[in-house]
Amino acid sequence: xxKTTQPPSMDCAExxxxxxxxxxSTISGNEYVYWYRQIHSQGPQYIIHGLKxxxxxxxASLIITEDRKSSTLILPHATLxxxxxxxxxxxxxxxxxxxxKGTKLSVKx
Amino acid sequence: DAGVIQSxxxxxxxxxxxxxxxxxxxxxxxxxxxxxxxMMRGLELLIYFNNNVPIDDxxxxxxxxxxxxxxxxxxxxxxxxxEPRDSAVYFCASSHRRNHNSPLHFGxxxxxxxT
Numbered sequence: 001x002x003k004t005t006q007p008p009s010m011d012c013a014e015x016x017x018x019x020x021x022x023x024x025s026t027i028s029g030n031e032y033v034y035w036y037r038q039i040h041s042q043g044p045q046y047i048i049h050g051l052k053x054x055x056x057x058x059x060a061s062l063i064i065t066e067d068r069k070s071s072t073l074i075l076p077h078a079t080l081x082x083x084x085x086x087x088x089x090x091x092x093x094x095x096x097x098x099x100x101k102g103t104k105l106s107v108k109x
Numbered sequence: 110d111a112g113v114i115q116s117x118x119x120x121x122x123x124x125x126x127x128x129x130x131x132x133x134x135x136x137x138x139x140x141x142x143x144x145x146x147x148m149m150r151g152l153e154l155l156i157y158f159n160n161n162v163p164i165d166d167x168x169x170x171x172x173x174x175x176x177x178x179x180x181x182x183x184x185x186x187x188x189x190x191x192e193p194r195d196s197a198v199y200f201c202a203s204s205h206r207r208n209h210n211s212p213l214h215f216g217x218x219x220x221x222x223x224t
Contacts, residue, residue, distance in 0.1 A: 032210045034212060036212075036213075041198075041218075042217055042218075043113075043200050043202075043215030043216050043217045043218050044152070044200070044202075044213075044215045045215070046212040046213065046214065049210060049212055051210070087152075096142065096154055096157050096164075096165065097154070097213060098154060099144075099151060099152035099154075100151070101151055
């Protein structure tokens with residue numbers, strides 16, 4: 001079973017920030033949090049990952065709470081092309097990630 | 110970087126036939142993963158390899174499924190005999206295991222339809 005909890009769907013206005021929450025209360029100290037997204041009919045695309053510090057790259061920012069039990073993925077200026085299913089995952093010392101159902105983000109004009 | 114390459118992109122076959130799906134991981138990556146995606150069950154991890162060695166195949170649904178990785182640049186997932194319930198999109202992913210937190214890179218999948 002998936003070990004993270006995400007809202008099944010969210011809407012966001014184009015040009016606004018999209019904030020996607022994730023609960024991962026059972027994460028252990030050395031496990032990273034990963035975010036992927038999947039645009040219809042394509043393979044999952046890696047977005048960002050982090051351990052305990054906030055991270056930022058060209059795609060998004062990742063905010064991890066101090067207790068590491070939850071995180072938020074931030075798309076600073078959402079576009080229509082960001083419409084996708086977003087997966088929050090952790091775990092697998094071998095890199096084997098177990099995907100849940102994710103959050104379906106709809107960016108609307 | 111060509112990314113993870115899967116073939117074929119689409120496969121339609123009749124029940125009972127053998128199906129072979131192919132994957133070429135990103136050069137230099139030493140871990141390879143096979144996932145299956147359906148509407149009902151989402152993304153499921155079937156099996157993964159480290160340095161060409163199968164590590165965990167507990168996700169393989171039945172003995173009809175088998176996977177091999179004869180070398181670092183090629184893997185196959187075989188279904189024999191195929192059944193309609195095997196219809197799904199099959200994804201291959203690879204990562205570089207030198208850093209245990211390396212992300213997975215996915216191919217664009219093979220859409221399998223078994224009639």
